[in-house]
Amino acid sequence: MLSYVGRRLLQLIPVLLGMVFIVFMMIRAIPGNPAQIILGQQATAEAVAAMNARLGLDQPWYIQFFKYLGGILQGDLGESMRTRLPVADEIWPHLAATMELAFFAILIAIVIGVNAGIVSAWFQNSWFDYIAMILALVGVSMPIFWLGLLGQWAFAIEFSWLPTTGREQVRDPVNAITHLYVIDTIIQGRFDQLWQVIRHLILPGIALATIPMAIIARMTRSSMLEVMRSDYIRTARAKGQKMFWVVYKHAFKNAVIPVLTIIGLQMGMLLGGAILTETIFAWPGIGRYIYDAINFRDYPVIQSGILVVAFIFVMINLIVDLLYGLIDSRIKYD
């Protein structure tokens, strides 16, 4: 298995290299000069030229590319053109914010989506099944903007249950250590703050979870339906096993692999940052970070941001693949 992981990680190198190159070329193909954008409309030509020189944009593209690549190989993700800070330092708080939200959202999506899918398949063609699947259909096509604002209106304004935006109560801010606030508050023993952090996670978490939840529910249902027709399900029932355990033990374990694949993909997508959700809920995550970078033509941030996100995406898929082996002994990695 170690050699399998090694091989997968080796395969990762050309993929990431290729991606760095494509992103590098693509963002340079978008019109707009970073120096001009950073300096604003008032800037003089000299200022733009000076900025270009500092940013290294006066050099041929291949020199820029190899410089960037050389930096990457030494673990240097470059420096933001706009804030002049190392991308590696800047990116972590954003990534942490996104990770916290994404994990929370995927947790909601898994708990609700998987169970809804299982129960739907168990009671196929029942009212529960119909309603759940209609909701799932609505869920995948739900406009997040609308859902988010509706959630804020209902839960924050009408009922005053939850906060509208942000990660924490700004009047009592969390002292960021790891930037994963759930962990930070626990480390510091601030359970009152932990509670606030969780409250702030709920609305954006649900908004972000909606689509994955619907996709997971549908995938679980169809996978379960297929498994429920299997002979070993009949065997389990013929033993006198309760339907609940037949469904949750025998059927679900067999149905879980395609569901896991979907969860992995969705997780990867969520970790890439959800610009809409992060915008509506003022979540300082990686999606907005990269999006802003694109608007500012902050090349190093765009490149390294995408690189980091892609790396995480691939790693999650690797983890999912390894999980297959844990679940199903027929799958061997060597």
Add this chain to the structure above:
Amino acid sequence: MSTTPLLKVKNLKKHFPIRKGMFGKTVGHVKAVDDVSFFVNEGETLGIVGESGCGKSTTGRVLMRLLEPTEGEIEFDGKALTSLSLEEMRKTRRDIQMVFQDPYASLNPRHTIGKILEEPLIVHGISDSKERKKKVNEFLEIVGLNAYHAKRYPHQFSGGQRQRIGIARALMTNPKLIIADEPVSALDVSIQAQVLNLMQDLQKEFNLTYIFIAHDLGVVRHISDRVAVMYLGKMVEVADSEQLYEKPLHPYTQALLSAVPVPDPDFQKEQIIIEGDIPNPADPPTGCTFHTRCPFKMDICTKVTPQLTEQSTGHSVACHLYESQVDNDIKQLEGSL
């Protein structure tokens, strides 16, 4: 029935590599077909029997070069098939057709029966459109269906009817040889009899040569002139049908025959139940591959692979029991079984 061989197979091998490790290194081979030689005379039916994993289906596919043989020669109608180019092979396939076990899986569900039957003619550039339609209708009638069936789709037919369609398709190009791979094993008993009868009728009418691959010994006996028994990629016994069933020589053949349930509660047979399972084809036993289950196993069996040798006219067996140095006492056992 002529005695000129239509098909001659010599030392045919098909090995599938087993890949493993970081760079997909080949660590071994599954010897699906391992040094098999036989012939089929024009107009006769050669039955190939054996249990799962014995290589009988692979043999059928290699003969048509649907799978490329690893080694060996195949001579069909005077032509060495193994040395033909792919294009020449494609042309030659009009003379060799296949009928498969699962007729449903082998018929394109989106095409009408008419289109399915016409396709081999188009592929081989036979006749014009009008002629082809006529021929389709003619063959539908021949296999016991009606011309109006041409407009229907495969799912509208029962299993037996689908197999008739499969047979009609095989016949469309006027082939000389038909390789039928378990053509009746998916069918109900009453339908199986219909299809077997149809195949026999067609053989007479079109002077067809059959290679009939099946695991059902009753069916094989019924339809075959000669029978070959395969075990783990090797042919262990070949004989005239009558000879093989009445006087089986190889212990495996004997066990196989005795294992078949007979639809007669009064029939008293001496059952030899061989122990154990068929070994993993990826890791076959040394020497005689059957020695792990053979009730007459000798020392030599674990070391030396027995060769298929003729014991009497047309009856060959690959077993150390029948080699000259073997004790007469053991040879006599054959009589009592």
Add this chain to the structure above:
Amino acid sequence: MNKRKRILEVNDLQTTFFTDSGEIPAVDHINFHLRDGEILGIVGESGCGKSVTSLSVMGLVPSPPGKIVGGEILYNDQDLTRLSEKEMRQIRGNDIAMIFQEPMTSLNPLFTIGNQMVEAILLHEKDWSKKKAQERAVEMLKLVGLPRADALLKDYPHQLSGGMRQRVMIAMALVCNPRILIADEPTTALDVTIQAQILKLMKDLNVRLGTAILLITHDLGVVAESCERVVVMYAGQIIEEAPTKLIFEDPQHPYTKGLIQSVPDMRYKKDRLYSIPGNVPKPGSITSGCRFAARCEFAFERCWKENPELYETADVHQTRCFLYDEGRVKPDVHNAFIES
């Protein structure tokens, strides 16, 4: 001839499938019984309702769309069709166990043999320790002739051959000493040599443990070798019932006769097989007259109008055919088959 107690009695059972294209009476008013310790064969072609019959007994008819709409299944003086799911669970695996056609797919691929066997034991022996259950599992695996039974508990199904898996299935089914074992085509997916092993094992166990076996098969050879008594089904109905010997020696129903004649017998070569014309009917496709009339070469007017009842031709022999009712079954009809 058989004075053993009837442990299972199926009376007038009707199981219907409610599909989009209409109601399909998969099992249509069938009656049969199983005696203590006997092996009863239910034989028939695809779609004749034999598997639905067995699932009806187990209460495992897929629902929806299937449902038992009439009749009773008596076991131990209780009507299984009226039991709640909870009560039925006590019967399944404990009193009546079942094994299936596909040993490759009938075991859950993701759980070890041990896990699945222990589960079966603990479901009905609630106060047993896990260790005791494991010991019992090993004992049963040894009983069905599996080598290295201890190690086997830790294996996954894919590590076993088909024959071994069917042995595991049998061991698992017998683990709670059921009185009835329903075997639905238990050897169809197996190679001949393995089939012979499994059939022998089942017969041995029948003798040693006294478990009554309901053997469902399409293979007349298997029936002839294993069963004491046979029920022949066609299109959801029982069309003939008799002790095995009688069925083969003196079949009454034209279908039974035709079926027996259709089988290519390995012992001798016929020039031509007898074949029943026409197709095996789809379940529910024939609703009036004799279900077999369309394929029967002896069909006469009455056969198209009425559905014959089961006539008792001898003490232990029943057939559903007007030929018998009208006294037309004569030796000549019988001989016609033998000559063909």
Add this chain to the structure above:
Amino acid sequence: MNKKRMWSAALLLMLVLSTVLAACGGNSGSGSDKDTLVFGRGGDSTSLDPSRVTEGETFKVTVNLFETLLNFGEEDTTVQAGLAKEWNTDDGLTYTFQLEEGVKFHDGTDFNADAVVKNFERWANGDADKFPYYDTMFGGFKDDESHVIDSVTADGDYTVIIKLKRPQAPFLKNIAMSMFAIASPTAFEQGDDQFERNPVGTGPFKFVDWKTNDSITIEKFDDYWQEGLPKLNKVVFRSIPDNSARLNALIAGEIDLADGINPSDAGKIEENGDLQLIKRPSMNVGYLGLTVTREPFDKKEVRQAMNHAIDKETIINSFFEGQADSAKNPMPPSISGYNDDIEEYDYNPEKAKELLAKAGYPDGFEMELWAMPVPRPYMPDGAKVAEVIQSNLADIGVKAKIVTYEWGTYLDKASKGEADAFMLGWTGDNGDADNFLYALLDEDNIPSNNYTYFKNAKMHDLFIEAQTEVDEDKRIELYKEAQEIIHEEAPWVPLAHSTPLLAAAKDLSGFVPHPTGSDLLSNVEFK
């Protein structure tokens, strides 16, 4: 576990959870005795060193951390005392500033003439990359020929003398701009890059914490030199990019003050008893630029026709929700030098048609109309406004095809003169006419900000003269004359001067919105 029991447990859990949520929900507004202001805004700051950036979100914060020698008026761009309590000049070349005494930087060091000199030296020794605004405003750096400042010297502890190479009219206004704030030399001498994240000034608030893209926290500077100020203890600037979400946060009480309110939400805020609507004086202009190098906009009559054709009133009523004034000049009336005598081109399609005919286009023509892809205070909905303009133009026979690009691309292409007519706008930096007229329409600024490529030699002379004219009245006359030329030549269709809206909790008082968009919060308190 029993199935039934599992379900009921799940139900119970949900019940408990929602009760707890409800119980804890109520206190979201509490947690302080209302001495913390949470200011919700659209974006984060780039840097906290005002001299190094050009972007408004930074100045919103730094105006409270730093002070300048001179200040703008509370609500306008007149020049007032700042860190310098008195200033004078005789010839417009030598300026003398008398500094406040007893002022301290947040790091405890003293503010004095030496500190001011060090700040100016820091800038003058930099380059365009480091201090872009200094370059723009003072014509370059130390060794540059065009550099305006000759020397900055201390005369004793509290007097600073700045000598110019040549007179610069808006010099005092420039000095008052937020970017030329006086920072603690001890702090910035430790390195520019770390100073950006750890700003030290003399302002009423000092920097506490910055969570990128999330919040910047500043708190009261106890040693602030102005007695009794600031009134607040703490200010948190929160970035909430979405306007609706920001308003939601305000309604929910999570923030106390929000900028970037959609004009369409104004009514809703006024109806809400807990909120107040605040209007910021306009210092912007939204316009339709006509690229004079492209046919047929090279003809004056065509450009005038465009001015007559467009119905500004409808646009302002429909899309600015009335929160804007119709524009007739390239700068808003709040800027001194505004020429109110200009007669606005009225909405008159007939006259427009006549002008077109005169220019040789009796049947109109086809053109591309570039619609702004992003909302800006001066243009809330580019696409919708473009549609109105399109239909106005259709009325005079001009077929306009609406095109749009991603914002960066839009600016890039428009600056290269690729657009026939493009929508754009401008928000002033220092409230000087020069910052509008010269920056946007003079030939010196082709293509940096003059996207229309308009050139007029007479107007250019007027601008150059105005830049060196120290007499304010004379300057005003020069700019008025320039506006007449612009009006006649019509390189733009000026559309609107919008009123940016803010909203605040009702109990917030002392907040005075500044036209520049950077609001000093020292007088703000809760009542």
